[in-house]
Amino acid sequence: MTRATLLTITMPTGAPEAGDPGFVVSDFDAPQVRVTDLAVTRGDGVFETIAVIGGHPQALEPHLARLAHSAALLDLPDPALDVWREAVRAGVADYLTRNGDRDAELYAKLVYSRGVEGSGAPSGWLFVDQGEDFSRARLGIRVVTLDRGLRHDVAETSPWLLAGAKTLSYAVNRTAQREAVRRGADDVLFVSSDGYALEGPTSNVVTLADGVVRTPNTDQGILAGTTQAAVFDFFEQRGLRTEFAPLTLDDVTAADALWLVSSVRQAAPVTHLDGREYPVDAALTAELNAYLLARTE
Amino acid sequence: MTRATLLTITMPTGAPEAGDPGFVVSDFDAPQVRVTDLAVTRGDGVFETIAVIGGHPQALEPHLARLAHSAALLDLPDPALDVWREAVRAGVADYLTRNGDRDAELYAKLVYSRGVEGSGAPSGWLFVDQGEDFSRARLGIRVVTLDRGLRHDVAETSPWLLAGAKTLSYAVNRTAQREAVRRGADDVLFVSSDGYALEGPTSNVVTLADGVVRTPNTDQGILAGTTQAAVFDFFEQRGLRTEFAPLTLDDVTAADALWLVSSVRQAAPVTHLDGREYPVDAALTAELNAYLLARTE
Incomplete structure (x- = not known):
């Protein structure tokens, strides 16, 4: 059984210090979100789902641009796209290192939330996992x-x-x-x-x-x-x-x-x-x- | 500083065994929700916020009835209202035991989610905390x-x-x-x-x-x-x-x-x-x- 990769984006709006990529690997199977995160209580955040084929995230730049556009419509701080971009690449690399199977159709899901209520600090994470089998839907x-x-x-x-x-x-x-x-x-x-x-x-x-x-x-x-x-x-x-x-x-x-x-x-x-x-x-x-x-x- | 009470509803749709109330106290300050819970990824759940004044949850039955009504509109399984009702009472009692201050205006927030994607099992939790000061809004x-x-x-x-x-x-x-x-x-x-x-x-x-x-x-x-x-x-x-x-x-x-x-x-x-x-x-x-x-x- 394959195992998804989860990254917590520790610096979703940027400015990590030298040597800190702004994200860390987290345990996908453990709870990672507080009950007062506004993603949970109000659906107050944005997301993107990116196909990963043969290890390549598809249309990565348009997806990142759309994440930023959605965030702006919700008056969220601009996401640090350099951090998110590197996190996608690192998440895919981690998934493939652990699971192999470069030919599988994977996806990366990016979530950018307004964060824990009252904290004033946005939260973010992304996970990489194998997608459903859509071969039948592609026929009709x-x-x-x-x-x-x-x-x-x-x-x-x-x-x-x-x-x-x-x-x-x-x-x-x-x-x-x-x-x-x-x-x-x-x-x-x-x-x-x-x-x-x-x-x-x-x-x-x-x-x-x-x-x-x-x-x-x-x-x-x-x-x-x-x-x-x-x-x-x-x-x-x-x-x-x-x-x-x-x-x-x-x-x-x-x-x-x-x-x-x-x-x-x-x-x-x-x-x-x-x-x-x-x-x-x-x-x-x-x-x-x-x-x-x-x-x- | 007061400390909120968090209860995880382990049996949100009911049928706990004898001696099991269907909920447990959890750590409010720790993450409790998986990133793949549909509450997080799709806002796919319902909630109620109940005022708690002098230790009494106000309009508890209408709130529980509305939780069930909202759940039905989303095709969620019927929530076990007996479990949720007792959880509200237990959450309020726990909060007051730890914090005292019966005169504070508290609230209980109930969240009932479709659960972790693919699990087929709804999830739920509730927390009790002190509310904001609304005295000014009550003037105009x-x-x-x-x-x-x-x-x-x-x-x-x-x-x-x-x-x-x-x-x-x-x-x-x-x-x-x-x-x-x-x-x-x-x-x-x-x-x-x-x-x-x-x-x-x-x-x-x-x-x-x-x-x-x-x-x-x-x-x-x-x-x-x-x-x-x-x-x-x-x-x-x-x-x-x-x-x-x-x-x-x-x-x-x-x-x-x-x-x-x-x-x-x-x-x-x-x-x-x-x-x-x-x-x-x-x-x-x-x-x-x-x-x-x-x-x-």
């Missing part, structure tokens, strides 16, 4: 649309609603995924209260229609997708046009193909969206996933 | 309205949005409170996207207008208020009519007086709502708070 998933309740423009009108921040307050996302299972599906596409396709609970949506590859504008309170960017690269290399655009639910329904894309599952082709069935180009999706899994930066 | 607070982004009826149309559940995913509530401070205020009144007054991030709103005391219907995705119920009792004993009603923002603005009421701060009279100033009947509010603090059940 059934998706249902669910109302996200918010207008598509709340990120601009009401920034305190934190649309576009990857926070630890994901109870709604989890509940939506259970609702999908209850409806006989695997995943969710959230739709704004004014009819725009937004994103999945832990993924971005990418459509292919008339030879153009599209994803919703990120100014609609949608998390900028690190994997979605690589999906665009893949299609551009094949000569297709890509664009960010407001996508109505009708646009999505009318598309020729769609995928939910995310960092660890990579690209999951949608076979069904509510009642609508989509033919899946299995060879194309396999090539796309091979491209995504081969990324080394 | 400045409040701003903020858009909650959701229609007033989402609890019925879109239950996966968890309106009306007291979850650990409170990052939006915390961010809204920081936005209030940024605007020179103390607290927030959330307004639905269709113009209804909802609640504060951690309180219910109560209005007094033309001799009638009102609070918004809880079928509008509003947490049923344990303190709000006692506030209604107070006014009914004084011969005023009380009612649950849909309240538009205009209704609130036109009221003669309003309060934000919650379990630990009790009743905070609103002196300003956005630009509007309200005269505060200091004697009435003092009587109201004396009534609330004197509750022994």
